[in-house]
Amino acid sequence: MMRLLRVIRAQLRASLALALQYRLEFLVEGLLALLWMAVTLVPLLVVFGARGTVAGWSFAEMLVVLGWFVALKGVLEGTLSPSLMQVVEHVRKGTLDFVLLKPADAQLLVSLSKIEPWRVIDFAGAAVIFTYAFRQIGHAPSAADLLLSAALLLAAVLVLYSIAILVVSIAFVAVRVDNLLYLFQSVFDVARWPSSVFRGALAMIFTYVLPLALMTTYPALALLGKLNARTALGALLGAFVFAGLARLIWLSSIRRYTSASS
Amino acid sequence: MIEVEHLRKWYRVHRREPGLKAALRSLLHRPYEDVKAVEDISFSIGAGERVGFLGPNGAGKTTTLKVLAGLLHPTEGRVAVGGFLPQERAREFLTQITLVMGQKQQLLWDLPPSETFALNRAIYDIPRAQYEETVAELTALLELAPLLGKPTRQLSLGERMKCELAVALLHRPKVLFLDEPTIGLDVSMQATVRTFVRAYNERFSATVILTSHYMEDVAALCPRVMVIDKGRLIFDGALPDLIRRVRPDKRVLLRLSKPVEQRDLLPLGTIISQNDAEVIIQVSQEGLQASVARALSTLPLRDLTVEDPPLEEVMRDLFAQGNAA
Amino acid sequence: MMAALKAYPQMLKTGFAEAVAYRAEFLIWMFATNMPLVMLAIWAAAARSGPIAGYSQTGFTAYYLCALLVRLMTGAWVVWELTMDIRQGTFALQLLRPINPLWQRSADNLAAIPMRGIVALPVVGILLWLARGELSHDPLQWLLLCPALMGAWLLYFLVQASIGTLALRFESASSLFDAWLGFSNILSGYLIPLDLFPRAVRDIALFLPFRFQLSYPIELMLGRWSRGEALELLAAQWAYVALFFMITRFAWRSGLRHYAAYGG
Known part of the structure; x- marks a missing residue:
């Protein structure tokens, strides 16, 4: 376990040093993260400029969903996407073997191989959004709600991570997987709205097929104290099953890769 | 052009x-x-x-x-x-x-x-x-x-x-x-x-x-x-x-019909490698003629060739010289 | 210039062959263009109880489907290609050809239009099916849509080209383009119809170049303007095209000077 942490720390340090090499880019990317946060907020402001509630959600409640969205987008674009792009590159250049040869878990190495440190701004932004939202609501979330929503956040990150791992597993079979990742990133944009905005078939898809509801809507509901225990438990369970499945598929595709490339 | x-x-x-x-x-x-x-x-x-x-x-x-x-x-x-x-x-x-x-x-x-x-x-x-x-x-x-x-x-x-x-x-x-x-x-x-x-x-x-x-x-x-x-x-x-400028020496490759003693080879030049059937000797440009003549008259030879030093070696020497200067 | 035009048909042919070779990727890229639909969902939910600023649910449907169409038909990606070529050093080889590599890039982007049309066609079908009543009835303005789309594409291409050229100076110009995209998403009407902004913001947005890249063709399709106004706007759009052409030219020349001084 300690070794695992050391590996993670070393990877983070390397990524940070790499990111700092590019001075201009560092500044620009930091500002960019802020800009994109503003871009995410503008539509919400405009929509609620016209309406008091939308699909049963007030402005403040919708902000909570958006807060989770911003935070998770930070996770996705700050660690998962760049790392996975790295894998795609490895597979294309045939240098993945170097990664597989290292005496640490390949999935771990692969999924943290590159981070973009300026994405920390996303978390700060999410915190600001939460603070503002609960000021508007008038009371802070209870400790129990906080705990539940933290648990659900964990589930959300796990699902996000698993989807990314699944995408990479495909990389071993079909090479141009960067596009799939890109597609997923853009589909993830749907998670900026609570799932109840959607109706009919779309609502079903975003809850069960691509569990976007689990990523932002459920943690938000939990924080607002509106999520019932059964849904929460179901979501957590679902997330772990999903992660286990992704791990299995990862292992089997690694095996196939190593046996095929020898 | x-x-x-x-x-x-x-x-x-x-x-x-x-x-x-x-x-x-x-x-x-x-x-x-x-x-x-x-x-x-x-x-x-x-x-x-x-x-x-x-x-x-x-x-x-x-x-x-x-x-x-x-x-x-x-x-x-x-x-x-x-x-x-x-x-x-x-x-x-x-x-x-x-x-x-x-x-x-x-x-x-x-x-x-x-x-x-x-x-x-x-x-x-x-x-x-x-x-x-x-x-x-x-x-x-x-x-x-x-x-x-x-x-x-x-x-x-x-x-x-x-x-x-x-x-x-x-x-x-x-x-x-x-x-x-x-x-x-x-x-x-x-x-x-x-x-x-x-x-x-x-x-x-x-x-x-x-x-x-x-x-x-x-x-x-x-x-x-x-x-x-x-x-x-x-x-x-x-x-x-x-x-010629970098390595003004030549290599003489001798194929022997029977093994010879090392001391018989020493007067010819610097020995680079030697086994029973084949010997490579490094010889300076000026000493080449004498060495070849001597080898031909004193050694049991099957074949003798004179070559330039290998190119890669020339290059290595060239840039080693450059770095020293 | 003449040499480039003479070679252009072949460039288009090659570009088309490339588009066909990358058909699977194209499909994915286009499916990834789903933001208008995401935005449509929230506005449709908000407009359930009645129209907002003149947009009913069908109005929003028409707007965002048009936005999707314009986006699909005016794609450009030269900024990524330029930064990639420059980073990998293949830029040097392209530079040694006797025609400016940007011509080739523009041909690549244009030649993908038939491919994009295939994806856009169902969207047209859905648009006609769901929101026919919201569309313009003026055949002349539909005719104007052709130069308007052309202008929109050119604007997008030239902005990308001028920013991509900056990669000759900076490690990664693509983040600069990212910033430009952020502003463009808001101010071009991609996320929100400009009509829905507060008056002051809207008035500014109408003057900026972003609008001519997306909102203007949508406005034509929705019949927002009289014929005279539509023509005036087309002139304004092409004036911006001319401006960005000059900017690209300048950026290209100064970029090459830098490249020649410092190497790739």
Whole structure:
């Protein structure tokens, strides 16, 4: 376990040093993260400029969903996407073997191989959004709600991570997987709205097929104290099953890769 | 064809130091330094010549090549290629030259090479008849026929290089800049590339300038070599002269009909290797005649040959000398 | 210039062959263009109880489907190609060809239009099916849509080209383009119809170049303007095209000067 942490720390340090090499880019990317946060907020402001509630959600409640969205987008674009792009590159250049040869878990190495440190701004932004939202609501979330929503956040990150791992597993079979990742990133944009905005078939898809509801809507509901225990438990369970499945598929595709490339 | 007078090329680059702390510091203050890539080089190359640029990594070979091709502007000095100032990038100039880089490609990755051929025909505005003749000729010379229809990504490195050469020569350039054209290729493919370049040079009396890490490329292709080290031209002449200057010794290879004692060999020169059937001896230029005569008269010989020292060794010595100076 | 035009048909042919070779990727890229639909969902939910600023649910449907169409038909990606070529050093080889590589890039982008049309066609079908009543009835303005789309594409292409050229100076110009995209998403009407902004913001947005890249063709399709106004706007759009052409030219020349001094 300690070794695992050391590996993670070393990877983070390397990524940070790499990111700092590019001075201009560092500044620009930091500002960019802020800009994109503003871009995410503008539509919400405009929509609620016209309406008091939308699909049963007030402005403040919708902000909570958006807060989770911003935070998770930070996770996705700050660690998962760049790392996975790295894998795609490895597979294309045939240098993945170097990664597989290292005496640490390949999935771990692969999924943290590159981070973009300026994405920390996303978390700060999410915190600001939460603070503002609960000021508007008038009371802070209870400790129990906080705990539940933290648990659900964990589930959300796990699902996000698993989807990314699944995408990479495909990389071993079909090479141009960067596009799939890109597609997923853009589909993830749907998670900026609570799932109840959607109706009919779309609502079903975003809850069960691509569990976007689990990523932002459920943690938000939990924080607002509106999520019932059964849904929460179901979501957590679902997330772990999903992660286990992704791990299995990862292992089997690694095996196939190593046996095929020898 | 090519005139270079007092060429200088300096770059200003920022220095990057390793480590997190240095990286953080460089956010505030970024140190600059001048890199003197080329320092006062002059030479002239006639039409139809084949010249090899030799030198260690970072010696200024590729920089010189890029200045000649017009990609880089000289910091000082005068450069003329075929009567043009390369950096002006006149269309007439660009249609007379070509650049092949072993590690970079212009072929479209996911399309067959024939598609890039067609594209270059349009870009260089090659008359249809000449184009077809050239393609037929190149196809025959390089055995491209089975490759042209396959997507480039499916070709092997060697096959790709052959197509890369062909596409670079479609417009029948008069000056060829070849930057490490055989890098990563296997021995037979290297030979193919060399033979082809030579054939093209003779057929169109085109000027060829080559940089390569493989001494065989230079030895086989270039009657004239230029050695560039630390941005300076330290040798310009024929390869045998270079060898004579760097290593004025010869190697005498003796095949013996029966084993001999070491003390019988010592008077001949320095023994490099010895076994029962074969001995290699290093002999100075002046002592060569005496040694050979002595060997012939005193030793039970089956065969005797005199050779230059291996090229790679010559190069190693050359740059070791340069670094010591 | 003449040489480039002479070679252009072949460039288009090659570009089309490339588009066909990358058909699977194209499909994915286009499916990834789903932001208008995401935005449509929230506005449709908000407009359930009645129209907002003149947009009913069908109005929003029409707007965002048009936005999707314009986006699909005016794609450009030259900024990524330029930064990639420059980083990998293949830029040098392209530079040695006797025609400016941007011509080739523009041909690549244009030649993908038939491919994009295939994906856009179902969107047209859905648009006609769901929101026919919201569309313009003036055949002349539909005719104007052709130069308007052309202008929109050119604007997008030229902005990308001028920013991509900056990669010759900076390690990564693509983040600069990212910033431009951020502003463009808001101010071009991609996320929100400009009509829904507060008056002051809207008035500014109408003057900026972003609007001519997306909102203006949508406005034509929705019949927002009289014929005279539509023509005036077309002139304004092409004036911006001319401006960005000059900017690209300048950026290209100065970028090449830098490249020649410092190397790739």
